[in-house]
Structures are given as C-alpha cells and as structure tokens.
Amino acid sequence: MSKGRVNLKGIYKRFGNFVALKHIDLDIKPVEFFALLGPSGSGKTTTLRMLAGLEPPDEGVFAVDGEDVTYAPPGKRDIAMVFQNYALYPHMTVRDNIAFPLKMDKVPAAEIEPAVVRAAERVHIEHLLHRRPGQLSGGQQQRCALARAIVRQPKLFLLDEPLSNLDAQLRLQTRVELKKLQRSLNVTSIYVTHDQEEAMTLADRMAVFLDGEILQVGTPDEVFNRPRTIAVASFIGSPPMNLLPAKLDGRRLVVDGHVTELPFAPDHPGGDVTMGIRPSHVRIDPDGLPTRLYLSENLGESVLLNLYLGEYLVKVRVASFASAGDDETVPISFEPDAIHLFDTTSGLRIRTAQD
Ligand SMILES: Nc1ncnc2c1ncn2[C@@H]1O[C@H](COP(=O)(O)OP(=O)(O)OP(=O)(O)O)[C@@H](O)[C@H]1O
Ligand SMILES: [Mg+2]
Numbered sequence: 001m002s003k004g005r006v007n008l009k010g011i012y013k014r015f016g017n018f019v020a021l022k023h024i025d026l027d028i029k030p031v032e033f034f035a036l037l038g039p040s041g042s043g044k045t046t047t048l049r050m051l052a053g054l055e056p057p058d059e060g061v062f063a064v065d066g067e068d069v070t071y072a073p074p075g076k077r078d079i080a081m082v083f084q085n086y087a088l089y090p091h092m093t094v095r096d097n098i099a100f101p102l103k104m105d106k107v108p109a110a111e112i113e114p115a116v117v118r119a120a121e122r123v124h125i126e127h128l129l130h131r132r133p134g135q136l137s138g139g140q141q142q143r144c145a146l147a148r149a150i151v152r153q154p155k156l157f158l159l160d161e162p163l164s165n166l167d168a169q170l171r172l173q174t175r176v177e178l179k180k181l182q183r184s185l186n187v188t189s190i191y192v193t194h195d196q197e198e199a200m201t202l203a204d205r206m207a208v209f210l211d212g213e214i215l216q217v218g219t220p221d222e223v224f225n226r227p228r229t230i231a232v233a234s235f236i237g238s239p240p241m242n243l244l245p246a247k248l249d250g251r252r253l254v255v256d257g258h259v260t261e262l263p264f265a266p267d268h269p270g271g272d273v274t275m276g277i278r279p280s281h282v283r284i285d286p287d288g289l290p291t292r293l294y295l296s297e298n299l300g301e302s303v304l305l306n307l308y309l310g311e312y313l314v315k316v317r318v319a320s321f322a323s324a325g326d327d328e329t330v331p332i333s334f335e336p337d338a339i340h341l342f343d344t345t346s347g348l349r350i351r352t353a354q355d
Contacts, residue, residue, distance in 0.1 A: 003030040003065050004155045004188030006051070011060035013046055013212075020046045022212045024060070028190065028205075033182050035199035036192045038209030039235070044192040045084075047209075048158050051190065052081045064155060075104075080149035081158040084165070088133040088144055094120070095129040098147045105152065119151040122181060139170045146178075150185060157182070157189040163198065175201060196236055200224065208232050226355055230347040233276045233340060239304070241340065242282065242314050246275040253339065256309060258289040263337050264353035273350065276340035279304065279317040288333035296323050305330065 006028035013021035021043050028034045036044045049055040051062065053074035062070045069077055080101070088097050098116045107115070120126040123143040133141055142162060149157060162178070163171045179202050182189050193199050199206045200220040208215045208223060216228040227233040227241075234240050247254045248270045251262040255275060280302075291307035291314060305316040307330055316332060341350040349355075 005030050005065050006034075006156065006188060006190070007061070007063040007066075008047075009061045009063075011047075011050065011057045011062065013043075013050065013055070013057050020212050021050075021057070024214060026207060026214070026217070028188060031186050031188055033179070033189045033191065033202055033204045035203035035206035036190065036209055037194070037196055037199040037203075037206050039194055042209040043212040044194075044209055045160055046212075048081070048160050048190065048192050051156070052079055052158055053077050078155040079158060080152070080154040080156070082145050082149045082160065082162045084161040088141060088148075090133050092132070093129065094125065094131055094133070094136070094144050094147075097133065097144055098129075098151050101148060101152055107152075115151055116147075119147040122150065122184075123147050123177070138165050138167075139174065142166060142174065146181070150181070153185070154187060157185070157187045158192075159189065160192045161194070162191075164193075164195075178202065197238065208235065210235070226349065227276070227340065228349050230274055230276075230342045230344075233342065233349075237278055239279060239315050241276040241278045242312075243342075244275050244277075244309070244312055244314070245344070246273050246341075247271065248273045248341065253341075255334070256289055258333070260334050260336050260339065262339065262352075266341050267351040268341065268343065272344050274342040274344045275334070276342060277334045277338060279315040281335040281338035282314065282316040282332050283335060284316070284318060284330060285333035286331055288331040290329050290331050293323065293326055293328045293330050295326065296321055307332065 008024050008026040011021055011024040036047060038044055050057050053072060056071055061068055095116055098119055099112050102112045102115060117126060120129055123146050125140055125143045125147060128136060128140060163174055166174060175198060191202060203220060205219050206223060207217045210231055216223055216232050224236055227236055230243060234243060244255055248266060248268060251265055253260045253262055253275060289309060291309045294306040294308050297304040302317050302319060303321040305321060307314045307316060343350055
C-alpha cells in the first residue's frame with residue numbers, strides 16, 4: 001500500500017529572469033494535511049503545478065515515497081488535483097466529469113458507475129449527476145470537482161484554493177466537510193490558500209511562503225504562537241500582532257519610555273529589539289503609555305481600537321469600549337507573558353524561556 005510521503009529538495013523555478021521559487025525544501029508526512037500559506041504571488045500555485053507535473057522545476061528534486069518523480073509525466077504520478085476554477089468539462093454531465101479519471105485509467109465500465117455514485121454521495125451531489133456544470137451553483141461545481149478528484153484513491157491530493165469561489169457562509173461549511181473528507185480518505189493532501197484561517201483550521205502543518213521562499217514550517221499552533229521571523233509575525237493573525245521598536249536590558253523591556261518587566265530572560269545581549277504583541281494582549285491601563293484614539297471599530301463580539309502611539313498604529317481588542325470621542329487619550333500596557341521579541345536587524349525571533 002502506498003504511503004504518500006513527499007519530499008522537495010532544493011527546488012528552484014525561474015520564469016525568465018524572475019525567480020518564482022527559491023530553494024524550496026519540504027518534507028510532508030504520509031496522510032498529512034499540509035497547507036501552503038502565503039500572500040498572492042508568493043509561489044504557492046507554482047509549487048503545486050510542479051508537484052502535479054504541469055511545470056518542471058529548474059533545479060531540485062521531488063520525490064514521493066522515496067521515488068524521484070521530478071520529471072515524471074502527470075499521468076504517471078498518481079496525483080489528483082482540484083483547481084481554483086474547478087476545471088470541469090462544460091459539455092459533459094456531472095456523472096461523466098466524475099467518471100473521467102476512471103475512463104482514462106481504463107477501469108472496466110461495470111465498476112465505473114458505482115464508483116461515481118460513491119464519490120458523489122461523499123460530497124452530497126448524487127442527485128445532480130445528470131446535470132452539466134453550467135447548471136450547477138458554484139458550491140455544487142466545487143463538490144463535483146472534489147468528487148472527480150476522490151473517485152480514485154490517489155497517492156497525493158493537491159488542492160489550489162478550492163473554496164475561494166464560494167461565498168463566506170458556504171466556505172465555512174465546506175471547510176468543515178473538506179476536513180472530514182480528508183480524514184476519511186487517508187490521503188496526503190497539499191492545500192494552497194492565502195487565507196490563514198483556512199490554513200490554521202484545516203492543516204496538520206503548514207509552510208508560510210513569501211516571495212518564493214519558505215519562511216516557516218510548523219503546526220498552526222507553532223506558527224501562530226512562535227512565529228520564527230518578523231515577516232511571519234506580521235502576516236499571521238487577524239489582525240496580525242502589533243510590532244513596535246523597543247529596548248531590551250536584561251528582563252526590562254522599554255517601549256517609548258514605558259517599562260515592562262518580562263517574566264522570562266530573553267536569550268539576547270540587549271539593545272534595540274522589536275516587540276510583538278497581539279491585539280487581545282494589550283490592556284487599557286491608567287498607568288500605561290498614553291496613545292491617541294484614531295478609530296474604534298465595533299465587531300459585535302469585541303471592539304477593535306486603532307490607537308496611535310506616536311507614529312505607530314497599535315490595534316487593541318477589548319470586550320467593550322465606551323468612547324468619549326475620537327482623539328481621546330487611551331493609556332495602554334502590554335501583558336508581559338504574551339510578549340514576543342525579535343532581533344530587529346536579522347528579523348529572527350529571540351528565544352525566551354517559554355519557547
Ligand atoms: N508562466 C509564468 N510566467 C511568468 N511568471 C509567472 C508564471 N507563472 C507564475 N508566475 C509568477 O510567479 C510568481 C508566483 O506565482 P504563483 O501563481 O505561484 O503565486 P501564488 O502564490 O499562487 O499567488 P495567488 O495567491 O495570487 O494565486 C508570481 O509573481 C507570478 O507572476
Ligand atoms: Mg495561486
């Protein structure tokens with residue numbers, strides 16, 4: 001039985017002079033749900049297309065279960081892919097779309113119909129088999145594309161932003177079903193998204209991409225709670241953590257003259273550092289640093305304050321806030337044990353006793 005361990009080693013991809021992928025190394029475990037997360041243009045789709053065999057790399061090796069498949073043709077890879085635009089055949093019925101991979105594999109006709117019905121049932125479109133893609137809603141087309149991908153048991157399941165064409169509510173609902181489906185399929189899955197909430201909720205582990213490079217690989221918990229660099233910290237979280245210049249002296253952290261005593265001893269000689277603090281870990285504190293209220297946004301379950309500390313915008317999430325009006329002074333302090341520290345020059349996380 002195939003396992004589905006995926007290895008990428010030293011992958012480079014260039015388009016003319018433009019380097020789209022720079023030294024990509026990844027080790028994806030069998031049956032893992034692995035997300036490639038990054039902003040637009042960071043190289044996620046290029047990586048997936050390379051895995052699918054649609055685009056060869058310029059350098060590097062791609063292996064599945066130890067076998068080098070870097071230049072194997074798509075049909076020899078035992079991979080199923082779901083594209084962002086679903087790529088259904090418009091002139092075929094849903095039934096024929098789902099059956100297509102089996103026909104290509106020359107599966108005996110008698111086995112095709114039950115397999116198609118089984119796949120359609122798993123994504124709840126068994127009543128739509130006679131329709132054409134043009135007669136389906138976006139969500140139903142997406143399910144049809146999923147059914148076509150799962151109709152055979154591939155070694156590797158590649159998904160490129162499969163939920164991005166769905167409206168917000170359907171996206172949340174389908175996300176849950178997709179996770180359930182992946183668990184029951186037991187297939188290594190690589191999932192591309194620029195939506196960090198999707199990556200956090202779906203993935204066992206993820207790689208954070210930026211400008212064709214991988215900035216961090218880890219579980220959602222690791223990436224969220226221990227971002228490896230300032231770049232990762234400024235991308236993860238909604239809104240992401242506040243990043244402020246600070247001075248470190250032993251356990252004393254000074255931001256704009258305000259001292260926070262750290263409950264841990266940072267592994268750093270001291271001096272200029274960058275402090276990171278999530279909006280929900282900033283407190284309103286009469287003894288704190290004075291900031292100027294720019295705007296308070298009521299999000300229903302919480303209030304997001306946009307405050308200016310000098311020239312720096314600080315976002316603060318509080319349960320409720322009675323505003324005396326814009327431009328009022330709001331004093332803040334930082335929860336000491338929720339503080340992240342980064343070396344300002346290298347951008348690297350400074351290890352703390354809690355890491
Ligand atoms: N065929 C191509 N020729 C030239 N440049 C390309 C080609 N394909 C991709 N690129 C460039 O490579 C970079 C990475 O593209 P890619 O599609 O992998 O990004 P992405 O992370 O999937 O972004 P998005 O979230 O917008 O889908 C982009 O700057 C893109 O313009
Ligand atoms: Mg893409």
